Amino acid sequence: MSKSNLIQALNESEPRFTKMAKDIWEHPEVGYTESYASSLQAGLLEQEGFRITTGVGEIPTAFVAEYGQGSPVIGILGEFDALPGLSQTVSPDQTPIVPGGPGHGCGHNLLGTAGVEAVTALKQLIHEGTLPGTVRYYGCPAEELLSGKTFMARDGVFDDLDCVLTWHPGSSNMAANYSMQALTGVEFFFSGRTAHAGAAPHLGRSALDAVELMNVGANYLREHVPDGSRIHYQITNGGQAPNIVPDAASVYYFLRGKDRAAVDHLLERLIKIAQGAALMTETSVRSNIKAGCYDTLPNATLNDLMHAQTEIAEAIRFTPEEEAFAEQLLKSVHPDVLAANAEAALLSEQSILPTEFINNKHVFGMTMGGSSDVGDVSWITPMGQIMTTCAPLGVQVHTWQATAAFGSSIGMKGMHYAAKLMALSAYDLLLNTNGVIEQAKAEFKERANGVTFRAGIPAEVKPPVPAHIKMTVPAG
Numbered sequence: 001m002s003k004s005n006l007i008q009a010l011n012e013s014e015p016r017f018t019k020m021a022k023d024i025w026e027h028p029e030v031g032y033t034e035s036y037a038s039s040l041q042a043g044l045l046e047q048e049g050f051r052i053t054t055g056v057g058e059i060p061t062a063f064v065a066e067y068g069q070g071s072p073v074i075g076i077l078g079e080f081d082a083l084p085g086l087s088q089t090v091s092p093d094q095t096p097i098v099p100g101g102p103g104h105g106c107g108h109n110l111l112g113t114a115g116v117e118a119v120t121a122l123k124q125l126i127h128e129g130t131l132p133g134t135v136r137y138y139g140c141p142a143e144e145l146l147s148g149k150t151f152m153a154r155d156g157v158f159d160d161l162d163c164v165l166t167w168h169p170g171s172s173n174m175a176a177n178y179s180m181q182a183l184t185g186v187e188f189f190f191s192g193r194t195a196h197a198g199a200a201p202h203l204g205r206s207a208l209d210a211v212e213l214m215n216v217g218a219n220y221l222r223e224h225v226p227d228g229s230r231i232h233y234q235i236t237n238g239g240q241a242p243n244i245v246p247d248a249a250s251v252y253y254f255l256r257g258k259d260r261a262a263v264d265h266l267l268e269r270l271i272k273i274a275q276g277a278a279l280m281t282e283t284s285v286r287s288n289i290k291a292g293c294y295d296t297l298p299n300a301t302l303n304d305l306m307h308a309q310t311e312i313a314e315a316i317r318f319t320p321e322e323e324a325f326a327e328q329l330l331k332s333v334h335p336d337v338l339a340a341n342a343e344a345a346l347l348s349e350q351s352i353l354p355t356e357f358i359n360n361k362h363v364f365g366m367t368m369g370g371s372s373d374v375g376d377v378s379w380i381t382p383m384g385q386i387m388t389t390c391a392p393l394g395v396q397v398h399t400w401q402a403t404a405a406f407g408s409s410i411g412m413k414g415m416h417y418a419a420k421l422m423a424l425s426a427y428d429l430l431l432n433t434n435g436v437i438e439q440a441k442a443e444f445k446e447r448a449n450g451v452t453f454r455a456g457i458p459a460e461v462k463p464p465v466p467a468h469i470k471m472t473v474p475a476g
Helices: 003-026 035-047 108-128 148-154 207-224 260-281 300-311 320-330 335-340 342-346 374-378 400-406 409-431 433-448
Strands: 051-054 063-068 073-079 134-140 163-170 173-175 182-191 230-237 248-257 284-293 383-389
Touching: 003 035, 003 108, 003 409, 035 051, 035 063, 035 108, 035 134, 063 108, 073 108, 073 409, 108 134, 108 163, 108 409, 134 148, 148 284, 148 374, 163 300, 163 374, 163 409, 163 433, 173 300, 182 207, 182 260, 207 230, 207 248, 207 260, 248 260, 260 284, 300 383, 300 409, 300 433, 320 400, 320 409, 374 383, 383 409, 400 409, 409 433
Parallel strands: 073 134, 073 163, 163 383
Antiparallel strands: 051 063, 063 134, 173 383, 182 248, 182 284, 230 248
16 A cells, blocks of 8 residues: 555545544543543544553553554554633634533644544554554643653653654644753642631741742742743642631642753752741641653654655645634734734734645754643654644634634644644654664754653652543553
8 A cells, every 4th residue: 555545545534533533622621531532542443453551651541552563663642631711612702612611722632633543544554564563552641731641651651662753733734843841840738837817826837928938939039040941830729718827838830941951950949949938937848749741852854754744645725614714713812912923923924724834944943932741752762743734823722712723624624634644654664764763763862962761750659640530441
């Protein structure tokens, strides 16, 4: 079967995977609770003859689906978690399906489904003997909590990959030639002593005072961190009532930096600030690392390989109705947001639904402000990543407008395009065309510069999986 036959098979399977993506969009589940989506994908792949391993990284909704034998071993990453508070119909007006409920504002209903779509097509070629080696799909939970892949990586499930491919829904078609920031999520818990806040405040030791003093110290730290580092926080427990000196309070911090070492150093300083706050208030403090992902290490060899497939895969075509929906959706986006959208500025002369694949190699290695646990995988094995048009140019992810787009036919078309580019790239990798695997590995070694992956979440920390969450597909 040639690449043209592979594309034909993918075209014929589109209705099946449109249904899956829409089904997951209609059943949004936040991180570590994705039983429906995980079971749906693993169940389909099991029916297709894949070997299924569930409970990866001690997470019930994490799984690996594998088909084939021997080398090379090529992986495709998928995600399926939703975001809280982003429930939305496929409408240009803000109309949540469930007010306050979750929604797929980052398009992970599309992200994971495209991976399943790609490996299902590749499986047939391996079965027929056209392709050698092994293909794997990784069902990765809780990307939005920046930890799902970290627990999986800590479990070693990516260690024997030759290369891995992934993608993300966006508002244009391009390779992910940029890097994202490393991150640590750490929660601090202060313990003090209660007292009547009016009658005997001197007998109390306020844990909330400790939290506030810690926050003050962290705010002064901001001036003395490297450029690009970020410190965010949220008070997670501020006490029970104003007339009680609180004996328990907590605060959750996100620390970002250009690489893992920078974030680890920032964490050391923040821990000292927490200890100082405890000393000042005669309280005690403990901390719990809840997330710890690496910056992403882009691989030009694999990104170029994925870009090259656009010469074979037909570009996305949007209908006048889809263009009209996109225009209506953009009317709800604040002008300041549109003006600040660097991507929109870069592509302002194009359609609001770009169809061409952009050559953005000039941004290679530049650091974006966000973070993702795909960074962990990129430091274990060479990783290629693309974005495709799944929403109008100017719509940002993590918004209700994005949820609407990712549930629409616009999102579905971008998903199918991504599936084709990943499947075609994996085709070349499985055949090791022109020694592309060796090239990708050589680049990986050079860019890693001696740094080896070490999970940013300590071994004693377990995934925060709710007790009721189960995976219905048995290990295979």
